Amino acid sequence: MNSIEQIINEEIRVVENGSITTPAGFFAGGLHCGIKRKKLDLGWLYSVVPATAACVYTTNQFQAPPLIVTKEGIEKSQKIQGVIVNSGIANACTGNQGLSNAYEMRKLFAEQMNIQEYLVAVSSTGVIGEQLPMEKIKSGISEIGDIQRQNDPSEFEKAILTTDTFSKHVCVQLQIDGKTVTIGGTAKGSGMIHPNMATMLGFITTDAVVKEADLQIALKQVVDKTFNMITVDGDTSTNDMVLLLANQQANHQELSILHPQWQLFMEGLEMVCRSLAKQIAKDGEGATKLIEVQVQGASSCEDAKKVAKSIIGSNLVKTAVFGEDPNWGRIIAAIGYSGAQLNPEHLKVRLGPFTVIEKGLPFPFSEAEAKHYLQQNEVIQIFADLYCGGGKATAWGCDLTYDYVKINASYRT
Structure with missing residues (x-):
């Protein structure tokens, strides 16, 4: 295992x-x-x-x-x-x-x-x-x-x-x-x-x-x-x-x-x-980190899946993880365009152990400690609570690196 x-x-x-x-x-x-x-x-x-x-x-x-x-x-x-x-x-x-x-x-x-x-x-x-x-x-x-x-x-x-x-x-x-x-x-x-x-x-x-x-x-x-x-x-x-x-x-x-x-x-x-x-997610081409996104509090499990997939599929989120940059704005953007029902004023987001959004607003956290979390861990966790219902879902992906481009640019050669 x-x-x-x-x-x-x-x-x-x-x-x-x-x-x-x-x-x-x-x-x-x-x-x-x-x-x-x-x-x-x-x-x-x-x-x-x-x-x-x-x-x-x-x-x-x-x-x-x-x-x-x-x-x-x-x-x-x-x-x-x-x-x-x-x-x-x-x-x-x-x-x-x-x-x-x-x-x-x-x-x-x-x-x-x-x-x-x-x-x-x-x-x-x-x-x-x-x-x-x-x-x-x-x-x-x-x-x-x-x-x-x-x-x-x-x-x-x-x-x-x-x-x-x-x-x-x-x-x-x-x-x-x-x-x-x-x-x-x-x-x-x-x-x-x-x-x-x-x-x-x-x-x-x-x-x-x-x-x-x-x-x-x-x-x-x-x-x-x-x-x-x-x-x-x-x-x-x-x-x-x-x-x-x-x-x-x-x-x-x-x-x-x-x-x-x-x-x-x-x-x-x-x-x-x-x-x-x-x-498979951990072994993404050129990947250095596994990303796990957990969503709860959605109006339905389908909405929770939409949010989790949107975050994990965002190239901006993936590159931020690779760059070890705790840029929570990219996570918020991915949630916002997911198509799921939500109330921005109720949203809570955590990057690993660090709460970065509370009730839809920035929450004070140490950028240095969050960056250290991204640097020191091979598995990066992102949590989102929509406070809209009982729907929940988990998705997995990886960071997007320079090596991904190299591998796929020369796949046939």
Whole structure:
């Protein structure tokens, strides 16, 4: 578990060094097939039985062929048994040839694993507008042999990365009907990150037994509170999704919204997704600090989300944090244009431990101490209380640095 995650339920145990293959019946690995010059660029995930599948996709209208293929498979049976992922090339805006290549990836992996084609999910990430080198991918897939002997989730985590600076993973365990249930997850994402999915891929596995329709409901609800509450640069990408697989190996009674421990399962799933979301935000391209915005007292949770997203998405706020400048005026401006209902005369804002606005007016604080807070902490917290109701929300992002420009100015070179 990343150090920025907090345990909120004593019934949920963090599995140190856990991964997406800690849940029973899952195997994963990665290899270098030649899309990238040296780094791992082809990853695979496999369940010993077809797993109940739920998925949430990018809202970008230019959805890449891998998403189309994956959607089609899940809609056919609500099951997925294998996942094949490449990094380096996104296979987006590639027309009929790109779609054909995505189907070919699915077919090749299905044949290698001896499973039905529709049970394979396909995912790609990287440069937009380039065709996949299918001979290299075909060769790479052919190297996948004994899945149990080749099992190495850390290689899967590395194979899905693009501009990320570190792998992202988390794993928790809880008890359902007296049985141990494990939820593991990994994700990639560093730039082109914005709420409503982003340039990120998330893969979550669990050995829980979950009703199909309720698994999709659970994922959608949790994604709205976690992955859809992060931003790095305001760009929403073409390829991104969160895929949740439940393969029923824990052998407890079927979970549904009517099960007495449904909420415990939801809290475990949310803990995994929240940790991954925060790790992505922390790893924003060129970032030096994670920013967490907590909003309360909004007229509704939707209004609270608007305010939190507005603050975390403000380039002026992000650059002020990078410059270690306690310029609260930028926070006020972002709240004001958020579109949320508010009364400026009631607003309270804190930057870390320092109240900077009280009842809508400047509140005396030490600029030097506030600057020291920004200098000495890797996690910067901003609190806003609107005093309009009971709505609350939390969002995560990062500072905007010189290195962000350098990374993205030379992304293809």
